[in-house]
Amino acid sequence: MTAQTYSLSPKEKSFVSWHLLVAMVALALGTLFGPLQAFQHAGLNLYPFLQPLIKSYYQGLTLHAVLNALVWTTFFITGFLTFNVIYGLKRPLRYPTLNQVGFCLMIIGLVMAAIPILLNKASVLYTFYPPMKAHWAYYVGLTLVVVGSWVEGYGFYFTYAAWRKENPGERTPFIAFASVLTMVLWQIATLGVAVEMLTMLIPWSLGLIETVDPQLARTYFWFTGHPLVYFWLLPAYISWYAMLPKQVGGKMFSYSLARLAFWLFLLLSVPLGFHHQYVDPGVPPGWKFVHAVLTFSVFFPSLLTAFTVSASLEYGARKNGGTGLFRWVLALPWRDPSVAAQLLAGLLFFFGGIGGLANAAYNVNLELHNTTFVPGHFHLTVATGVTLSFMGVSYWLVPYLTGKKLWKPDLARWQAWLWFIGMIIFSNAMHVLGILGAPRRTALGDAPYVPAEWNSRLLQVGIGGGILFIGAILYFAVMIGTAFSKVKVEKEVEVPVAEALQPVSQTPAWLDRWAPWVYAALALIVIAYGPQLYEQIRNISLTSPGFRVW
Amino acid sequence: MKNQEEFQPKGTVAILVVFVITLIVLWGTIYLTLLQRGGTV
Amino acid sequence: MSTTSLHVHPYEKRWIIFSIVLLIVFTTAVAIAAFALGIQVPSPEQRVDPRTVAVDPNSPWSNPGLREIAPGRYEAYILAQTWQFQPREIRVPVGSRVTFYVTSKDVQHTFKIQDTNINMQIVPGQVSKLTVTFKKPGTYPFICSEYCGIGHAGMFGQIIVTP
Numbered sequence: 001m002t003a004q005t006y007s008l009s010p011k012e013k014s015f016v017s018w019h020l021l022v023a024m025v026a027l028a029l030g031t032l033f034g035p036l037q038a039f040q041h042a043g044l045n046l047y048p049f050l051q052p053l054i055k056s057y058y059q060g061l062t063l064h065a066v067l068n069a070l071v072w073t074t075f076f077i078t079g080f081l082t083f084n085v086i087y088g089l090k091r092p093l094r095y096p097t098l099n100q101v102g103f104c105l106m107i108i109g110l111v112m113a114a115i116p117i118l119l120n121k122a123s124v125l126y127t128f129y130p131p132m133k134a135h136w137a138y139y140v141g142l143t144l145v146v147v148g149s150w151v152e153g154y155g156f157y158f159t160y161a162a163w164r165k166e167n168p169g170e171r172t173p174f175i176a177f178a179s180v181l182t183m184v185l186w187q188i189a190t191l192g193v194a195v196e197m198l199t200m201l202i203p204w205s206l207g208l209i210e211t212v213d214p215q216l217a218r219t220y221f222w223f224t225g226h227p228l229v230y231f232w233l234l235p236a237y238i239s240w241y242a243m244l245p246k247q248v249g250g251k252m253f254s255y256s257l258a259r260l261a262f263w264l265f266l267l268l269s270v271p272l273g274f275h276h277q278y279v280d281p282g283v284p285p286g287w288k289f290v291h292a293v294l295t296f297s298v299f300f301p302s303l304l305t306a307f308t309v310s311a312s313l314e315y316g317a318r319k320n321g322g323t324g325l326f327r328w329v330l331a332l333p334w335r336d337p338s339v340a341a342q343l344l345a346g347l348l349f350f351f352g353g354i355g356g357l358a359n360a361a362y363n364v365n366l367e368l369h370n371t372t373f374v375p376g377h378f379h380l381t382v383a384t385g386v387t388l389s390f391m392g393v394s395y396w397l398v399p400y401l402t403g404k405k406l407w408k409p410d411l412a413r414w415q416a417w418l419w420f421i422g423m424i425i426f427s428n429a430m431h432v433l434g435i436l437g438a439p440r441r442t443a444l445g446d447a448p449y450v451p452a453e454w455n456s457r458l459l460q461v462g463i464g465g466g467i468l469f470i471g472a473i474l475y476f477a478v479m480i481g482t483a484f485s486k487v488k489v490e491k492e493v494e495v496p497v498a499e500a501l502q503p504v505s506q507t508p509a510w511l512d513r514w515a516p517w518v519y520a521a522l523a524l525i526v527i528a529y530g531p532q533l534y535e536q537i538r539n540i541s542l543t544s545p546g547f548r549v550w
Numbered sequence: 551m552k553n554q555e556e557f558q559p560k561g562t563v564a565i566l567v568v569f570v571i572t573l574i575v576l577w578g579t580i581y582l583t584l585l586q587r588g589g590t591v
Numbered sequence: 592m593s594t595t596s597l598h599v600h601p602y603e604k605r606w607i608i609f610s611i612v613l614l615i616v617f618t619t620a621v622a623i624a625a626f627a628l629g630i631q632v633p634s635p636e637q638r639v640d641p642r643t644v645a646v647d648p649n650s651p652w653s654n655p656g657l658r659e660i661a662p663g664r665y666e667a668y669i670l671a672q673t674w675q676f677q678p679r680e681i682r683v684p685v686g687s688r689v690t691f692y693v694t695s696k697d698v699q700h701t702f703k704i705q706d707t708n709i710n711m712q713i714v715p716g717q718v719s720k721l722t723v724t725f726k727k728p729g730t731y732p733f734i735c736s737e738y739c740g741i742g743h744a745g746m747f748g749q750i751i752v753t754p
Contacts, residue, residue, distance in 0.1 A: 056741055125738055131715060132698050132740070214699060215714045253559070256597050278632045279701075279710055281717040285625075285634045292621065296614045303610040306566060307603050311559035318557075325564040354573050358580045362621045363630045366708040367584050370701045370736035435583060437705040439736030446744040449732045501557070508597050543640045544715045547698050549673050549740025559602055566606065570613070581620060587708045589629035590721045 019079025030067025033060040038465020057443040065126040081179040088176025094158040102151030109144025123550040133546030136205035153183040182234040192223025215282035222273035236389040246498035250316025255500035259511040264301040271528030278365040292362040337412035341392030344420040349385030373434025400493040407481030418471035426464025641715035671700040674742030690722040701737035728754040
């Protein structure tokens with residue numbers, strides 16, 4: 001056993017805690033609107049009761065999407081990655097002020113974006129497709145959140161470089177390596193939306209230019225839009241690969257393949273955004289097919305993850321006395337809410353993967369594009385695989401940071417199961433409705449074309465949403481209870497970092513070298529995006545003035 | 551390294567077999583629905 | 592510096608090979624549906640100016656509707672706008688082959704015909720085009736499935752395929 005005596009300083013703990021606090025407040029507000037949408041589908045419209053505070057279903061939907069998918073994720077992730085970099089490298093941040101500046105920028109951006117949304121001046125959802133035009137503060141605010149996260153990322157790079165200098169020739173500890181990689185991926189990926197904001201949406205919303213090109217804007221947006229999901233997912237993978245095995249008494253089954261999977265995500269996550277634009281008129285089918293093949297190939301590191309993570313868990317379960325082909329699963333410590341949440345998240349993530357493979361399958365998208373299949377899918381991935389895992393992580397991380405014992409672990413366990421059950425009901429119905437043709441992002445309760453055969457499924461959407469809401473309330477109860485609890489932990493919570501089954505020194509050196517992978521990733525982006533970006537920019541048609549349609 | 555060779559993750563293989571069968575059935579159903587709804591050119 | 596090579600457990604090696612084969616099989620299935628069975632995604636058709644497309648007398652969308660170009664073959668010019676399609680109803684006899692040309696004069700929409708594979712993003716400035724043969728009589732609703740503002744949920748029309 002290596003002694004794990006390193007600990008974050010109180011200042012560092014509080015810095016990470018602030019990230020989590022903002023994330024959780026955002027999730028609490030955003031989640032409030034989830035059941036309202038689900039109930040609206042089931043025929044119970046509660047939005048009229050929110051007048052004049054919330055004007056419409058779509059304002060609620062914008063709040064739900066922005067707060068949950070953008071704010072909760074980005075703040076939790078930057079906080080968690082900060083923790084991983086410090087704890088993984090066992091050294092403080094090189095320039096803590098830089099990270100604090102980044103965090104402040106994120107907060108300023110969040111407030112700027114939140115005001116127009118709350119005033120119903122930005123009910124454009126989180127994809128903000130032009131020529132729907134929101135208030136300029138919405139675009140500037142979101143841009144600042146991203147820029148702030150970049151600055152925090154620069155802080156990681158300086159810290160990593162300092163560690164490298166102090167530890168020449170050593171393999172980077174996994175959680176720090178994977179966290180820095182996630183940030184690199186994010187910084188490459190967000191270039192698309194940065195260009196969209198700076199060259200089109202911000203000057204347009206400020207009245208500096210009259211018109212935009214909506215097709216080119218979509219291409220920029222989806223350059224970022226898909227790797228965005230890997231930015232959400234990789235921190236959950238960090239926990240599944242390197243922390244969950246320790247929590248179940250196992251080890252990392254393959255340290256090398258874990259690294260390889262992360263490198264493959266860096267390589268393949270970005271050059272495949274056209275798979276969100278299969279049915280766009282302005283992109284040639286040939287390039288769509290190229291991106292389809294690349295999308296299928298980024299499924300590979302996830303299949304690799306399925307094996308490696310499952311084998312790491314099985315190793316722990318068998319050490320705990322687990323037997324049989326399937327029965328060993330019961331030997332996992334299900335009573336630990338952090339473990340239960342993450343195992344259930346991983347289980348539903350399998351199904352998220354299946355739906356993703358359908359969405360990604362080129363012409364199969366004709367069947368699924370903009371149907372409820374899509375939100376059905378991403379509620380299994382980002383809203384369960386990622387979110388439920390983050391909740392699971394917070395069940396040990398918050399006690400570590402606050403020094404307080406987790407309040408009512410039984411409730412926390414219930415929370416995980418309710419989320420799991422609610423999500424199965426909700427998302428199954430959403431997938432089936434999608435195949436039947438139900439449109440997403442639509443107040444279906446008001447739609448005149450809904451056939452009777454959808455009704456039972458719409459009801460299930462409402463029931464699932466209700467159960468999820470109870471699960472969410474339990475989560476916040478446990479978090480608030482822990483924060484205000486007077487019961488301190490006896491000794492500092494042990495950070496679960498799994499050892500590798502093979503000695504770490506046997507990791508090949510090429511799995512710890514940045515330049516070739518980063519250059520290869522950039523080259524692949526140039527190949528997969530270069531010709532189309534050149535073509536679309538050369539033929540730019542700035543013909544769309546803005547509309548406010550809500 | 552010995553440690554890893556000795557450990558045979560049979561349970562993982564079993565779970566992945568179930569996963570792959572589910573994947574093929576669900577993906578296949580969606581694919582067949584696509585074929586049944588016909589051409590677009 | 593050690594020069595260790597990547598070590599992979601034999602089970603995981605087989606899983607890797609199987610994963611790659613599986614993804615190749617799926618890609619092939621998709622390619623067959625696209626290139627042999629004619630289930631294709633839209634391709635760039637033409638550009639228009641959304642500010643004038645509905646009023647310019649030379650634009651087919653200034654007079655949207657159905658045109659018979661040969662016996663049993665039609666072109667349907669459909670204009671999407673907040674929050675309706677023009678025209679809202681189309682009638683064709685069973686067995687008709689209809690090519691849809693859809694564009695928007697304002698924000699983005701989606702044109703999706705239920706029970707067919709017609710599903711196109713409608714982007715202002717672009718024309719989305721796909722073709723379908725209606726083999727069975729009945730009513731086929733077409734709906735907008737991209738959020739396009741407060742009246743989005745009511746945006747739909749229908750194709751009546753007569754026997």
